Amino acid sequence: MTVSDTVHDTRDVGPAASGGGAVGSHPVRRRHRRRLTGSTFTPWLFLLPALLIFAVFKYLPMAEGVRLSLYRVRPFLGDLWVGLDNYARILGDERFRAAIGHTLVLAVGQTLGSMVIGFALALLLEGHAKSLWFVRSAVFLPVVAATAVIGEIWRLLFFPAPEGFVNSALSLVGLGPWTFLDSPDTSLASVVFVGIWKGAPYDMVLILAGLAGIDRRQYEASAIDGASTAQRVRHITLPALRPVITILLTLASIRGLRVFTEVYVLTGGGPAGSTDVWMTRVFTVAFERDEIGVASAGSVLLFLVTFALTVVVQVHRRRKEAG
Amino acid sequence: MSIAEECDTALGWSTGRGARLGKGIRILLSAGAVLLFAGPLVTVFSGAFDHNPDPTRLSLLPDRPSMVNFTEAGDKGVWGYLANSLIIAGGALLLQLAVSVFAAYALARKKFRGQAAVLLLILTTMMLPEEVIAIPLSLVIGDLPLLHVSLKGTLLGVILPLGAWGFSIFVMTEFMKEIPVELEEAAKVDGAGELRIFAQIILPLVRPALGVVAVFGFTMVWEQYLLPLIVADDPSDYTLTVALLSLRSDQEVGPGIVLAGALLALVPSLLVYLSLQKSFLRGITTGAIKG
Numbered sequence: 001m002t003v004s005d006t007v008h009d010t011r012d013v014g015p016a017a018s019g020g021g022a023v024g025s026h027p028v029r030r031r032h033r034r035r036l037t038g039s040t041f042t043p044w045l046f047l048l049p050a051l052l053i054f055a056v057f058k059y060l061p062m063a064e065g066v067r068l069s070l071y072r073v074r075p076f077l078g079d080l081w082v083g084l085d086n087y088a089r090i091l092g093d094e095r096f097r098a099a100i101g102h103t104l105v106l107a108v109g110q111t112l113g114s115m116v117i118g119f120a121l122a123l124l125l126e127g128h129a130k131s132l133w134f135v136r137s138a139v140f141l142p143v144v145a146a147t148a149v150i151g152e153i154w155r156l157l158f159f160p161a162p163e164g165f166v167n168s169a170l171s172l173v174g175l176g177p178w179t180f181l182d183s184p185d186t187s188l189a190s191v192v193f194v195g196i197w198k199g200a201p202y203d204m205v206l207i208l209a210g211l212a213g214i215d216r217r218q219y220e221a222s223a224i225d226g227a228s229t230a231q232r233v234r235h236i237t238l239p240a241l242r243p244v245i246t247i248l249l250t251l252a253s254i255r256g257l258r259v260f261t262e263v264y265v266l267t268g269g270g271p272a273g274s275t276d277v278w279m280t281r282v283f284t285v286a287f288e289r290d291e292i293g294v295a296s297a298g299s300v301l302l303f304l305v306t307f308a309l310t311v312v313v314q315v316h317r318r319r320k321e322a323g
Numbered sequence: 324m325s326i327a328e329e330c331d332t333a334l335g336w337s338t339g340r341g342a343r344l345g346k347g348i349r350i351l352l353s354a355g356a357v358l359l360f361a362g363p364l365v366t367v368f369s370g371a372f373d374h375n376p377d378p379t380r381l382s383l384l385p386d387r388p389s390m391v392n393f394t395e396a397g398d399k400g401v402w403g404y405l406a407n408s409l410i411i412a413g414g415a416l417l418l419q420l421a422v423s424v425f426a427a428y429a430l431a432r433k434k435f436r437g438q439a440a441v442l443l444l445i446l447t448t449m450m451l452p453e454e455v456i457a458i459p460l461s462l463v464i465g466d467l468p469l470l471h472v473s474l475k476g477t478l479l480g481v482i483l484p485l486g487a488w489g490f491s492i493f494v495m496t497e498f499m500k501e502i503p504v505e506l507e508e509a510a511k512v513d514g515a516g517e518l519r520i521f522a523q524i525i526l527p528l529v530r531p532a533l534g535v536v537a538v539f540g541f542t543m544v545w546e547q548y549l550l551p552l553i554v555a556d557d558p559s560d561y562t563l564t565v566a567l568l569s570l571r572s573d574q575e576v577g578p579g580i581v582l583a584g585a586l587l588a589l590v591p592s593l594l595v596y597l598s599l600q601k602s603f604l605r606g607i608t609t610g611a612i613k614g
Contacts, residue, residue: 042517046429047441049422053487057460058448060468064459124352126332135353137600138361144596144603145364146546148564149588152571153363156370156578165366201360205607211333219335229335237333258452261548265568279454286458287553295458303455310450 062303069300073292086297090285095273096298099281102188106263106277107256110195115248117196118203119241123233125204126211136208140201147198151265154194155181181267184274191266191275195259203248210244211237250313254306278302367589370582392583399576401584403559404566408588411481411551411562415544416537418486423536424529426487427495428521432507449489454549460484461553476556485544491536494606498532499525534602541595545588563588 069086071079090096125136142150157165158180170176180190214237222232260279263269269276269284276284278298286295336345371392373385393401429435430442464480465473474480502525510520551562558569563584571581596603 043429043433043435046425050426050487054448057484061456061459061463065456068459123334135357138357141361141364144592145589146564148548148567149585152567152581152585153367157363205604233333258454260454299455299458306452
């Protein structure tokens with residue numbers, strides 16, 4: 001850092017210092033000009049593509065979303081200012097409130113489920129053996145596959161008849177047959193299951209990274225003290241993993257709130273709205289009922305909740321680190 | 324067994340006490356995990372190559388191996404969807420790589436007024452869930468500002484919004500900060516210009532980072548669902564992942580054909596992951612911890 005500071009400083013000073021000197025000599029003047037542009041314009045030139053794309057496809061839509069949420073959007077007739085009416089309408093909508101409830105169940109279930117299973121997988125598969133590496137790679141595959149593909153696979157595996165793939169497997173251990181995605185009683189739990197199936201291996205990788213960072217001497221010390229494996233996990237492993245777990249909880253809960261593809265592909269929000277979530281509801285309101293203003297209000301609310309969640313976690317983390 | 328060996332893992336798998344029993348349990352549980360997490364993906368392979376399986380007859384091995392699902396899926400336009408997906412993936416990935424390498428060069432190697440603000444703007448986009456802006460984004464794509472051109476129904480309409488990604492700019496910037504300034508200085512003394520320094524000094528040195536960013540960029544682009552869905556004007560604009568749902572809703576189409584499509588959508592991700600696994604795992608840990 002200090003090296004780069006001094007280098008940049010000399011470069012900034014350069015043109016001014018050499019400016020008065022050898023004005024007549026050609027090479028110096030060329031270098032002089034390059035240095036001038038180099039210090040002011042060049043960074044912006046390099047940043048231009050990124051800033052342009054962000055401005056048009058991120059910030060403009062964000063501002064546009066906030067604006068639209070305050071209007072009744074009428075194509076060709078002109079938008080009508082309605083103030084916070086769209087917010088009142090979407091929050092007053094029973095189906096939307098139910099969707100928020102499902103979103104929370106889904107977010108909490110997927111987050112905690114992935115964490116617990118991911119932790120178990122990490123404990124099981126920790127180690128350097130080649131065979132373990134192979135098992136880890138295989139277990140990780142669901143993370144790599146696109147959500148839409150996973151949705152199609154599980155729709156088929158969850159086939160609700162007794163002859164369905166999962167039901168046949170369950171019957172081997174004397175369970176089932178279950179209806180999975182096809183009945184309002186089991187649909188949300190099935191969606192949570194698929195979320196955990198895709199989420200747990202991801203958590204596993206991060207927890208494995210955390211496990212690798214634990215000082216082995218702590219384990220040795222506990223072994224000498226005669227601590228049992230359970231005690232060792234509880235008093236050494238878990239505390240050491242706390243930072244990783246915090247990160248995972250934050251990432252996963254935010255991801256859980258904005259869930260769309262899984263639900264859209266697996267159930268489309270059904271049956272009977274039993275798996276409708278925040279974003280599928282917004283999507284339906286926008287593109288099937290054509291109420292862009294109301295849907296935008298729903299989106300803005302989701303953003304505010306996500307934002308608040310992020311800020312709370314960050315502040316909490318900072319305070320913990322400081323205290 | 325020494326204590327050091329015993330302490331290799333949290334659960335002390337290689338421990339002397341009951342090691343053999345522990346090993347047996349571990350093998351059994353590992354096999355179960357592989358079956359649970361990789362098994363469902365294997366059924367895609369067997370189902371796609373199985374002649375006309377009904378959904379109740381999925382299995383880990385095909386019953387009557389055949390390619391008929393792929394020919395029928397071809398009749399339903401699957402190759403067109405695959406082409407859309409591949410063009411979008413290639414185009415968006417190239418754009419993303421170029422954009423983030425340029426931006427990271429400015430952020431990591433330069434000092435300028437407003438740098439902190441730019442960094443904040445980019446970090447904010449990482450916090451902003453894409454889903455939240457989907458609706459206004461579809462309006463923007465339908466009527467680009469100033470140009471008043473509609474990108475609806477074009478592949479470019481999917482590619483451009485994916486062209487800049489906070490994550491890859493961020494990872495790239497972190498990597499570029501590591502390059503010693505002396506290299507750049509030496510090149511400058513030799514009279515190398517800005518572009519030459521960028522192309523001949525910086526770029527070759529960040530090649531490992533390019534791997535990480537490319538793997539994640541590909542996965543991110545391939546994962547896109549809502550964006551291609553809202554940009555599409557007509558089902559023929561769909562990407563393969565989006566088309567799977569409409570394939571399934573088609574009454575004439577059996578699960579074998581859907582699985583053939585699912586397999587085609589799965590294979591590119593698997594290839595990328597298996598060939599660049601190290602970059603992948605490294606990116607997950609850096610991305611999550613720093614981002």
